[in-house]
Amino acid sequence: MGIKVNLEKCVGCTLCVKACAMDAITMADKKAVIDTAKCNLCAACIEACKKFQAITITKDTSSKIDVNDYKNVAVFIEQHEGKIAGVSYEMLGEGRKLADQLGEKLVAVLLGSNMGDAANDLVKYGADKVVYCDSPELVKFRDDTYCALVCEFVNSDKPAILLAGATAVGRSFIPKVAARVWGGLTADCTGLDIDKERKLLLGTRPAFGGNLMATIIAPHHRPQIATVRHKVMKAATRDDSRTGEVEIKKVDASKIVERTKILDFVKEIESTVNIAEADIIVSGGRGMGKAENFELIRDLALALGGAVGASRAAVDNGWIPYSHQVGQTGKTVCPKLYIACGISGSVQHMAGMQSSDFIIAINKDPAADIFQIANLGLVGDALQILPELTKAFKERNK
Amino acid sequence: MNIVVCIKQVPGTTQVKINPDTGTLIRDGVEAVVNPFDEYAIEEAVRIKEKNGGTVKVITMGPPQAEAALRTAISMGADEGYLISDRAFAGSDTWATSYTLTAGIKTLGKVDLIICGKQAIDGDTAQVGPGVAEMLNIPFVAWVRKVAELNETSIKVERMMEEGYDVVEMPLPALITVVKEINEPRMASLKGKMKAKSANIVKLDTTNMEVDHELIGLKGSPTQVLRSFVPERKSSGEKISGETAELAQKAASVIQNLGIVK
Structure with a gap:
């Protein structure tokens, strides 16, 4: 388990030493030696050693779930004061593509109140199914409540993939969802793709302030969760001929133990355009x-x-x-x-x-x-x- | 008030550059530093202690040399340092890291408030703070730019959102992640440096922490890096100089041709 150097294949070229950001590789007897205490398994050395293929990472897992029990691509739809966030249309556009590649359905999850028309509209933007949780307690984003409902959805619908915008909201509660359901979460992706053979989500994201890109997978855990950066994916376009199912869940959100209390919201951006969503x-x-x-x-x-x-x-x-x-x-x-x-x-x-x-x-x-x-x-x-x-x-x- | 600050040692950001010719990382004189966002967390904890009394414990998970980060935190005013280090934790992703940090925090006795930086500048995931809150089952607010009120039983904070800020209240114990705007971290004093030098760092590992061996390290980590690579650099484009009007005209026509101005 872990990272290994195949000494027969290693030619001592030191390319991996240069590629390592953690300073974890040294040379001994003209062979690469990896200090596993320093190594963060970023796989940069594997890329550097593509020619010789002397370094491999093998992964053992404690996950006991059957990944085949999980199906479909789910998208968390973010709304503010009843208006659907721009990034959610981008998630629908991208989610549709991923679902088509897998031959599975696209499910939109909307939490809000009095948003029946908006829920129906999500079908026009590509969702095969909309799960709409309707309750006055869901108008404002609150960590505990949103986390509880999305976890409930994950446990009942068992999506293989769950996408959300990498927004202040998404990056706040989605990690809690991943922590609770032991899902594999990749934050702030700028690229998504499917490994068709293994039916895996490939999430590509920048690290080291954009100096390095990493493609992350979660082979043995479900759902495969990704938060996705604004403006990278193409927004879905409306098609009124599309049909789908809308499931309205009357939720008694007051039963959910919510420990945070929103006292006020103070608008601060001077122009009306939010810089994260601006073109x-x-x-x-x-x-x-x-x-x-x-x-x-x-x-x-x-x-x-x-x-x-x-x-x-x-x-x-x-x-x-x-x-x-x-x-x-x-x-x-x-x-x-x-x-x-x-x-x-x-x-x-x-x-x-x-x-x-x-x-x-x-x-x-x-x-x-x-x-x-x-x-x-x-x-x-x-x-x-x-x-x-x-x-x-x-x-x-x- | 018992405050815990979770920190991470990271490579100094400006040193992590890519050699455009070879596509490899340049590590000349790479220095390990305390993640800059964590400095705001340390500073906020020390300010709260100075005002309300109590102790500030800093905890980190990493290789043995991460001890240096804990000493830096102590030099800034933290009281105690805890280093979680064990080869069994190697290969932890954010899930397994959250799990292990949670186990470490559970050894610290009564905790009222946990403060983390909003994210680490090497991974940029912003996942460990919320992960720890979830695993400890305590309330959580991200992106805190101000602690507005704090008493024995509750905390009121300002949370930065895209278009402004929320004022959020929650009971203690709780966890917050802080943004840069919250304060200006102090420089370590000479006295602080002396204290840091001689401070006893408590070592935590699988022998003195309660962990499920199935949930740590690689085995407990849902995610795995398939590939890392240096992004293609945008080739630098056209650079022109000239009269103001000329430059403005050129820019206007280029913008026009992008076809994005409505």
Whole structure:
């Protein structure tokens, strides 16, 4: 059990030593030796040793479940104040694809109140079956209640796969679901696929701030659970000809022991667009100089219908609230267009936005690191260029 | 107030870079550090202790050298350090780690509040905090940006959501995971460093923790890494300089052609 080096196959090339992020591999007598106390089984060495195939990881498991008892792809549908979150349509789109690959059904799980029409609509967006738990206690997200109901669904419906958005809500209670049902959870995936032969979910996710990608499987546990990053998957499109079954569960959620109490919600994002869900983000950094200059960022964001982001430097200077911060200690975003203004491009900032589809960087310093990942780099003063750019779109909008 | 902080030792983030030519990790001078998010957790625990009295115990699971992370926490004001280390735990994923940490926390006596960083910067999973809360069967709030009120029996916190924050109250004992906005971690004082140097670190392993051997290490871990690889770098695109109007025009036409502006 565990990781092993086949000494006959190992040629002593040291590629694995270089690939190891944990510093766990050393050479002895020209053969790789793995320190299992340091090794975190990330499999980077296996990739490095593809040519010689001298390193293998074997896995033993205590799981006693029969994975064949589990079927179908389930999607947790997130709603806020009765409105279904954008990321949930992306989950339906992706879930549909996975279900088709497996030849299984797509099941949408909705928790809310007075959302009958929305529940029916989920069928039009690709669900074969909708499980709708209706109770006034479900309007607001609360950890214990949501966890209890989703676990109940898992135990009764036995889905092979469960998907949820990697949102504040999803990443809060889904790990509790996985902990309770001993499911295999992969967080914050940017890619999902199916190993058809083994009927396994392949969840690919960034680690080390996006410097390394890992594909994770859960061969012996069910459900295979994944939280999925916003804006990576294609949203399902509505098709009114689709039919399916809607199961309304009258839940007495007051019977669930809920230990957290929501006293208040304070809206803080200044524009109406949430940066995690935005298609376009205009972001400002130290180069914006002062708080007032952030108006230029807001103006362009408004003209483009986008959201406002910021680097850590801008937030630390108090120019804009922390909720707008993009980067390793802020939010990870992947919009279709990211415009970085006066942002030099620290490793931490880039970790939070480098998977954006298209990046435009505006910076006075031609040697700024941000240009390395920009699709279009403008060497110039953001304070001058931004108003011009805003004007171009304002005129167009007229 | 008995506070426990769960921490993780991670490679210093800025050092983990990829050599674009060879596609391998550059580890020059990689230094193991306390996960940055955990520093906010330690700081918050120490602040609560300073205000309300009590003790701060830090606990980590990792290789023997993770002891250094515990000493760093003590230098910042924590009182006691507990190191869970055993080869039997090797290969733990977030589920098995949550399970093992839970077993470790159960050896610490009465606990009122557990604080974790929102996630570790190496794995970025944010799963162990909620996992521990679930396994201890205590209430949990993620993404805490402020502890608004705290007394012997309950805690009121602000939870960061995408579009603002929730004010959430729950009874103790409870677990919170904290975000960067919660505080500014202090630098260790000289006195703190001295204390950390001589502090006794309690070692926990399968001999003095109650664990089900079926649920630890690789056997207890549902997930497995199939493959890790260096992502394809976006080739750096066009970089242009010139007059402001020219640059703005170029950007406008590029944005236009993306076809995403409504």
